[in-house]
Amino acid sequence: MRLYKVRGGIAIPDHKEGAHSPLEELTPPAVLTVSLLQHRGASARPVVKRGELVRRGQCIGEPVGLGAPIHSPVSGKVIEVASRLHPSGFYCESVVIENDGEYVDADRPEGIADPTSVKPEVIRRRVHEAGVVGLGGAMFPTSVKLAPEGPVDTLIINGSECEPYLTCDHRVMLECTEDLIYGWQALRYALGAKRVLIAVEANKPDAIAKLKQATTGMSDVEVVTVPAVYPQGAEDVLIRRVTGRRLRARGLPAEVGCMVHNVATVLAVARALRDGEPLIKRAVTVAGSGVQRAANFWVAIGTPAGHLLDHVGRRDDIRQLIFGGPMMGQSVSSEDVPVIKGTNGLLAIAEDDVLEFTTGVCLRCGWCLDVCPVGLEPYHLARLAEAGEWHEAEAAGAMLCYECGSCSYRCPGRRPLLPLIKLAKGEILREQAAARTRSQTSGGVA
Amino acid sequence: MAASTGSLSNTEGEKKRYLLRPAPHIHSGQSVSAVMGSVLISLVPATIASVILFRWGAAQVIIACLVGAVAGEALCLRFRGRPPSQIKDLSAAVTGLLLALTMPPATPIWVCLLGGLVAVALGKQVFGGLGANPFNPALVARVFLVISFPEIMTRWIAPFDGTATATPLAVSSSLGQAGWRYFLGIHAGCLGETSVLALLIGGVYLLARRIIDWRIPASILGTVAVVSAVFGADPLFQLWSGGLMLGAFFMATDWVTSPYSRLGRLYFGIGVGLLTMIIRLWGGYPEGVSFAILFMNALTPLINLMTRPKPQMESVRQVKERASLTRILVTMGVVSAVSGIILAIFYGAMSPRIEKRRQQEMGEGFRVMFPDAASSEPVDLEERLPNRVNNPVFLVKDKEGERMGIAYVTTPAGFQGDITLAVGLDGDGKHVVAVQVLAHTETAGLGSKITEPDYLRQYERKPISDEFVLGKDVDGISGATVSATAVADGVRDSARAVVEALDINPADGVSEATPSNGR
Numbered sequence: 013m014r015l016y017k018v019r020g021g022i023a024i025p026d027h028k029e030g031a032h033s034p035l036e037e038l039t040p041p042a043v044l045t046v047s048l049l050q051h052r053g054a055s056a057r058p059v060v061k062r063g064e065l066v067r068r069g070q071c072i073g074e075p076v077g078l079g080a081p082i083h084s085p086v087s088g089k090v091i092e093v094a095s096r097l098h099p100s101g102f103y104c105e106s107v108v109i110e111n112d113g114e115y116v117d118a119d120r121p122e123g124i125a126d127p128t129s130v131k132p133e134v135i136r137r138r139v140h141e142a143g144v145v146g147l148g149g150a151m152f153p154t155s156v157k158l159a160p161e162g163p164v165d166t167l168i169i170n171g172s173e174c175e176p177y178l179t180c181d182h183r184v185m186l187e188c189t190e191d192l193i194y195g196w197q198a199l200r201y202a203l204g205a206k207r208v209l210i211a212v213e214a215n216k217p218d219a220i221a222k223l224k225q226a227t228t229g230m231s232d233v234e235v236v237t238v239p240a241v242y243p244q245g246a247e248d249v250l251i252r253r254v255t256g257r258r259l260r261a262r263g264l265p266a267e268v269g270c271m272v273h274n275v276a277t278v279l280a281v282a283r284a285l286r287d288g289e290p291l292i293k294r295a296v297t298v299a300g301s302g303v304q305r306a307a308n309f310w311v312a313i314g315t316p317a318g319h320l321l322d323h324v325g326r327r328d329d330i331r332q333l334i335f336g337g338p339m340m341g342q343s344v345s346s347e348d349v350p351v352i353k354g355t356n357g358l359l360a361i362a363e364d365d366v367l368e369f370t371t372g373v374c375l376r377c378g379w380c381l382d383v384c385p386v387g388l389e390p391y392h393l394a395r396l397a398e399a400g401e402w403h404e405a406e407a408a409g410a411m412l413c414y415e416c417g418s419c420s421y422r423c424p425g426r427r428p429l430l431p432l433i434k435l436a437k438g439e440i441l442r443e444q445a446a447a448r449t450r451s452q453t454s455g456g457v458a
Numbered sequence: 459m460a461a462s463t464g465s466l467s468n469t470e471g472e473k474k475r476y477l478l479r480p481a482p483h484i485h486s487g488q489s490v491s492a493v494m495g496s497v498l499i500s501l502v503p504a505t506i507a508s509v510i511l512f513r514w515g516a517a518q519v520i521i522a523c524l525v526g527a528v529a530g531e532a533l534c535l536r537f538r539g540r541p542p543s544q545i546k547d548l549s550a551a552v553t554g555l556l557l558a559l560t561m562p563p564a565t566p567i568w569v570c571l572l573g574g575l576v577a578v579a580l581g582k583q584v585f586g587g588l589g590a591n592p593f594n595p596a597l598v599a600r601v602f603l604v605i606s607f608p609e610i611m612t613r614w615i616a617p618f619d620g621t622a623t624a625t626p627l628a629v630s631s632s633l634g635q636a637g638w639r640y641f642l643g644i645h646a647g648c649l650g651e652t653s654v655l656a657l658l659i660g661g662v663y664l665l666a667r668r669i670i671d672w673r674i675p676a677s678i679l680g681t682v683a684v685v686s687a688v689f690g691a692d693p694l695f696q697l698w699s700g701g702l703m704l705g706a707f708f709m710a711t712d713w714v715t716s717p718y719s720r721l722g723r724l725y726f727g728i729g730v731g732l733l734t735m736i737i738r739l740w741g742g743y744p745e746g747v748s749f750a751i752l753f754m755n756a757l758t759p760l761i762n763l764m765t766r767p768k769p770q771m772e773s774v775r776q777v778k779e780r781a782s783l784t785r786i787l788v789t790m791g792v793v794s795a796v797s798g799i800i801l802a803i804f805y806g807a808m809s810p811r812i813e814k815r816r817q818q819e820m821g822e823g824f825r826v827m828f829p830d831a832a833s834s835e836p837v838d839l840e841e842r843l844p845n846r847v848n849n850p851v852f853l854v855k856d857k858e859g860e861r862m863g864i865a866y867v868t869t870p871a872g873f874q875g876d877i878t879l880a881v882g883l884d885g886d887g888k889h890v891v892a893v894q895v896l897a898h899t900e901t902a903g904l905g906s907k908i909t910e911p912d913y914l915r916q917y918e919r920k921p922i923s924d925e926f927v928l929g930k931d932v933d934g935i936s937g938a939t940v941s942a943t944a945v946a947d948g949v950r951d952s953a954r955a956v957v958e959a960l961d962i963n964p965a966d967g968v969s970e971a972t973p974s975n976g977r
Contacts, residue, residue, distance in 0.1 A: 024484070101478070176484065261769060333476045338484040345476050359483075367483050373589045375490065378671075378718035387769040389718070409769045417482030424488040425589070431480040 013209075013236050016256035018249050020385035021241040022418045024339070026215055030179040030299050030306030035187055037310050038323060040086050042111050044314030045096050045350040046072060049104040051145045052152045053078035058107055064090045067118035069290045071143075072107050080143045080153045085292040085312035088112040097349045099335040099342050106350070109314065120288035127198035127285055132158070135202040135285060142284030143291045143353075148245065148274035149336060151354040154281065157273070158202045160266035166255060167205040168272045169196050171212040171219065172238060172245035175337025178357045180295035181275045183308045185212065185219040188279050189226045195282030196233075196273075203271055207232040209254050215240040242339065243416040247272045249385050261412050276356065296320065296351060302330035302360030311351050318347030320358050332361035339417045372427040380419035380429055386412050390419035394432040402443060405436040413437065490588070494548035496669050500660035501555050501708065507656035508559065508649035511617040515564035516649050520555065522567045526574020527554025533575075534583035549588050553577045556596035559650025559704055560748070561603075563615055569607060573599045593755045594715050597748050604745060608903030612937035614646040640698045651701040661707030670711035673723040674730075678706040681731025689739055702734065705747035715755040722758075722765035729754045741874060824852060824865040827882035827892040832857045834865065842959035846870055847952045851960065854882075861885045866956055867896065870948025873940040875899035877908065879948055883922070887957040893917040893949055898941075905941030917949060922957070926950035 048056040056073030060066055066084040073082035088110045096106035121138065124130055140155035148170060169192070173181040185192065196208050210227070212220050214237050223235045236254050238244055248259045250272055257268040265271055273281075276295060283289040292313055299306035304325030311320065317333055334341040335355055351358075380390035388409050396405040410433055419429040508516040531550035535542050554574045561570060580602070581595025582588065604611045643653025650657065664670045679697055686696040696702070701709075710716060710730050717726050733750035741749075763783055824834060836850035843849055847868045854863035864883040869876040877898040882891035895909040907913055916933055926946040928934040935942045 022486075024486075330474075331477050332479060332483070334483055339482045341481060341483065343476070343478045343481070343483065345478055346473060347476075348473070361483065366477055367479060367485055369479060373490070373587075375493075375589050375713045376715075376718060377713040378720075378723075381718050381767055382720070384767075387767045389767060391718070412769050415481070421482050421484065422486055422488070424486075424493050425490055426485065428480065430482065434480070 016253055018252045019387060020383045022383050022422055024176050024242050027176045028179050030297050030308055031182055033307045035183045035295055035308045035310055040111050040312040041315055041319040044085055044109045045106050046314035047098050047104050047106045047352050048073045049098055050082055050353045051079040055105055056082050058093045060090050062090055062092050067116045070118040080145050083143055083290040083292050084109055085314050086111040087114050087116040097346055099349055099352055123288050124285045128201045132202040135198055138285055139281055144280045144284055145353050147276035147294060149354045154277055162266045164203045164266055164271045165206045165269045167200045167203055167208045168270060169210040169278055170245055170250055170272050171210055171275045174242045174245040175339055177299040177359055178297045178337050180297040180308050180356055182216050182219055184275050184279055184295050186222055189222055191282040192278050194286055195278035198285050210235045211238045211250055211254055213238055213240040213244055246416060296355055297357040298324050300359035301362040301365045302327050313353060315351045316348050317358055327362055329363040330360045331363045332366045334359040370426040372425040374427055375425050379422045383418040383422045388413055390429040394429045397432040397436040402436055402439045406440045410436045490547045493669055494552050496667050497552050500663045503656035503659040504559055504650045507643055507653035512563035519561045519565050519570050520558040522570030523558035523574045524554040526571040527578050530575040530578035534579055550578050553595045557599050560600045560648050562613055562648055569610055573603050576602050589714055591714055593752055594709050594712050597709055597752050600748055609937050616646055617644050650704045654698045654703050657703040671723050673720055674711045674727045675706040677724050677727025678731045681728050682735055685735040701747040705751055710751050717758050717761045719765045722761045725761050726754050828854045828863050830856060839959045844955045847955055851956055863891055868948055868952035870944045872898055872900050872944045873905050877944055881949055883953055887962050890917045890920045900941045905938040907935045908941050908945050922953040
């Protein structure tokens with residue numbers, strides 16, 4: 013299959029030490045903290061109260077507007093509904109559940125053996141009810157993506173997993189191949205797409221072989237080997253690589269007839285439809301220089317980070333914990349921060365490997381331009397951010413940045429390019445919100 | 459499956475706090491000092507080659523430039539209240555070594571020290587230090603030294619034996635049989651502009667390490683080759699001589715002073731190549747590469763503006779910005795065109811008057827040579843004069859109407875263009891009375907010394923039958939061999955030609971001054 017040229021990108025040592033560790037079932041801890049913010053949109057509304065008994069898979073949070081329901085990962089008692097640390101670094105309303113160790117299931121909807129035997133609306137509803145969101149990290153409600161604005165001819169399954177260290181998607185592709193086939197067939201049927209492209213980075217030859225073997229004879233399913241170049245898994249990069257179609261700035265994939273779903277999401281869709289199982293656990297990689305071994309686990313949503321570290325064995329000198337990969341992951345301050353639906357990895361970094369924050373000097377080498385997949389000028393945006401020129405930064409395209417971090421990684425002057433761009437984006441959003449409020453207020457007066 | 463216990467074994471009070479850092483949490487490991495270190499390594503072959511060729515003459519220059527640059531950096535950091543540890547980024551060392559490679563061997567140590575200081579202080583630190591300078595610091599210092607001490611900066615010595623010799627670019631314009639000598643660097647020149655081989659090794663190393671972009675050297679060398687081929691110069695000589703290799707691989711590729719974008723770097727390289735050839739073929743300085751790079755350094759911000767990358771969808775603002783850039787360029791074009799037309803019209807109207815004035819000046823020039831003259835009479839010798847002598851020739855007469863002198867204008871070819879000389883001969887055409895330079899385009903500070911009265915005085919009362927050989931019966935000018943030779947040869951040849959053309963009667967005693975007629 014023809015691959016297309018995509019600008020930018022960097023080669024990073026992939027450190028996929030966990031690639032050969034099979035997924036292990038991780039026994040849930042005694043207490044789980046289920047955040048009510050596990051999707052793009054506003055926090056879900058809790059539908060359980062303190063002291064209430066819940067069953068596994070019971071809905072404990074209903075979305076307000078855009079979002080997806082949240083389910084209890086275990087059976088037990090709600091200890092409290094209170095503010096707890098979230099991987100984003102903020103405190104969010106969370107349901108704290110004491111695990112009774114019984115794992116009594118709530119009533120599940122009946123499984124669908126053949127997804128094409130039901131109407132697409134049924135698939136959408138079941139996916140929504142199961143609380144499935146984009147598990148690649150964005151946590152955009154999957155059911156919304158099943159009702160695209162325009163016609164979709166190509167469904168792209170994202171098995172790129174371009175972040176170093178992370179191997180959970182890789183393991184899912186190897187160990188849950190049949191579930192994935194069911195899942196993408198359901199998605200493709202619901203979308204009315206003509207073909208399915210499974211894009212896997214070249215550094216996972218075993219997954220490519222397994223998928224190719226499993227899809228032999230499927231005429232409109234193709235396993236595509238994409239180069240192992242970061243950020244290959246970015247939606248925009250992936251679409252351009254395999255179809256040559258270019259997304260409008262901040263446009264939706266459906267506008268160019270594409271839809272991208274992460275393999276972990278496809279698996280969650282399969283389980284929701286075939287088994288009626290809500291999204292209460294996911295595959296998570298635990299790795300980094302601060303742990304004894306790199307491993308992949310099936311982890312109940314709400315499991316605190318410390319519980320995972322206990323299972324792989326921690327080293328004494330862990331100084332940093334990262335939720336996600338080393339490029340885009342979020343640094344957290346405490347082991348109490350729980351796994352949420354979007355958590356694909358937990359990295360423990362030993363003292364010596366913590367990257368020092370530097371302010372650096374711009375040498376005008378232009379490497380940040382060369383690596384930016386969006387075609388921005390990171391050095392320029394960073395300079396505008398330093399000067400507090402938010403409007404200029406917006407005009408220079410700051411909001412188009414999807415924060416892959418390639419510029420910061422590559423900068424020989426070790427400038428904090430991405431942190432500065434993020435700062436500018438935050439300020440731009442705040443000003444936009446303030447402007448909206450002002451216009452609403454003045455509108456009210458008029 | 460039972461709930462595992464002990465996961466929250468840490469009690470609330472002794473919870474470990476982890477460091478918070480912004481993403482990304484890993485880095486390529488590249489750093490300023492590592493990059494500068496690579497540049498230093500890439501300069502090792504050229505440095506070794508220079509020491510082999512010029513021995514202590516090269517070593518002293520290298521050491522002095524390095525000391526000057528690093529000391530300058532230390533001083534500036536101190537004055538600016540910056541941590542002295544910034545020296546460790548090695549950028550001052552790179553600047554010092556690059557400067558050393560642009561210096562003639564055996565340059566006095568104080569000049570090298572001053573050069574290193576100027577490079578770092580005026581070339582870099584005054585703009586705010588590393589990353590903020592608009593011009594290549596080493597080239598700033600080189601040009602500073604060339605303009606301030608033209609004579610010192612053009613004192614060349616021959617490889618191995620260290621004897622004084624003439625400028626490489628000034629004495630020849632093609633490789634001929636000596637191609638391999640150029641390639642190895644066995645000829646006179648700056649420390650680092652001699653050995654093409656050593657420079658190529660370093661350049662390839664930088665390219666392989668991906669520290670420099672191939673677009674800059676490729677476009678410079680390509681442009682120079684094409685332009686020299688088009689204008690009939692020997693392309694290989696143009697590529698291998700002067701500081702072109704050093705400039706293309708090590709100076710023009712300086713990150714700080716070259717464009718950000720790949721396309722911009724192509725434009726930049728083509729610009730450097732074009733300007734180098736324009737200066738070499740028609741300019742007044744032998745400093746083609748240095749000036750070309752500095753000039754393109756100045757244009758770099760404009761190139762950056764022109765070649766901004768296009769994100770997927772341009773925001774409205776960027777479209778406007780680009781439109782305003784087009785407007786700037788169109789405005790500049792219109793202004794240049796209008797002023798050009800005005801100048802042309804003005805020149806057309808004024809040229810007869812200019813010509814008249816010029817003739818007047820010429821007459822005045824003659825009068826200076828012949829203060830006692832009463833009149834002059836032009837003689838039309840069109841057919842009989844060689845190309846380089848202007849018609850008419852003037853016969854200068856005294857009050858009695860006797861011929862007391864011959865005056866004419868000749869234009870021998872100098873280093874960069876024609877030199878216009880007014881020459882006065884005595885009445886019987888035996889001796890030169892005086893020589894004056896009316897116009898020239900020789901190098902300021904070097905070739906321009908031919909205009910100095912003290913220098914021209916040596917031609918007064920000089921028999922035209924003399925040999926007019928530099929260093930024998932005519933004084934040369936250090937660093938301006940070509941200009942001085944042009945004047946000497948020009949005076950001799952034109953004088954003999956004019957005397958012959960005038961066919962001055964042997965009875966007048968002229969014939970013995972023209973040995974060529976065989977008597």
